[in-house]
Amino acid sequence: MGLLLDACGDAFEAFVPSPCLACGSGGGPLCARCRAARAEELVPRPFEASERASALPLGPSGEPWPVWAGGEYTGLRSELMLAFKGRGVTAVSDVLASHLGAAVAALDLGERDVLVRVPPSWRSCLTRGYDPVERLLAGAGGAGERGLVRRRAAWRPAARGGQKGLGARQRGERLARAFRPGPRAGAVLPRCGRVVVVDDVLTTGATLGAVMKVLLAAGAPAVAGAVALAARPTGRAGEGTLGEPLGKDG
Numbered sequence: 001m002g003l004l005l006d007a008c009g010d011a012f013e014a015f016v017p018s019p020c021l022a023c024g025s026g027g028g029p030l031c032a033r034c035r036a037a038r039a040e041e042l043v044p045r046p047f048e049a050s051e052r053a054s055a056l057p058l059g060p061s062g063e064p065w066p067v068w069a070g071g072e073y074t075g076l077r078s079e080l081m082l083a084f085k086g087r088g089v090t091a092v093s094d095v096l097a098s099h100l101g102a103a104v105a106a107l108d109l110g111e112r113d114v115l116v117r118v119p120p121s122w123r124s125c126l127t128r129g130y131d132p133v134e135r136l137l138a139g140a141g142g143a144g145e146r147g148l149v150r151r152r153a154a155w156r157p158a159a160r161g162g163q164k165g166l167g168a169r170q171r172g173e174r175l176a177r178a179f180r181p182g183p184r185a186g187a188v189l190p191r192c193g194r195v196v197v198v199d200d201v202l203t204t205g206a207t208l209g210a211v212m213k214v215l216l217a218a219g220a221p222a223v224a225g226a227v228a229l230a231a232r233p234t235g236r237a238g239e240g241t242l243g244e245p246l247g248k249d250g
């Protein structure tokens, strides 16, 4: 099924003429000239982003569990992410995967640390033809541990408008019911070091936080996060609302 979905994604892309995302010329999704001229913007600049994400659970120190991002969700990087997630432009995934790879590298994983990707929704896979997070993780040379956390099949984001317009806390409450421990959680999690939750974009941290909470409750001794890009808070001060990346459905 995964292979079939991937093949559909590639076929889709091959038949859609794609202008360069930066200059609009025909050599898209990112022409050779722009790739060279704007190379500086495409270099990962990892930073610890947990203080921006108000919905993350707190660790034993009273601080949020650490989440590393490979770069800012701004400028050309955010355009690439929007094209990748929203319009099926998978040819830019190498740039984004390098950002995720830098975030994972910054966590300096030990032998007992494992990566777990945020489980995709079926709707997301079927709409896009691929799972963006899995693509990025594979591109970064990593593999997510399977069977540790699942998305509840019956759960739906919202009848209308998805998560848009909800505050961080409301999103957190809604998302708390979206995930459950997977079949291998009880046996594997207690023996892990850090369980690193992987996602594409960090906004409020509601999704990442919900998965972290499930893992902690199921026996993970410690959690962390790694995302390709992290958004800057754009809402009113203290409210924790953030600009919503296109296609962020959970």
Ligand SMILES: [Zn+2]
Pocket: 020, 021, 022, 023, 024, 025, 030, 031, 032, 033, 034, 035
């Ligand atoms: Zn260009």
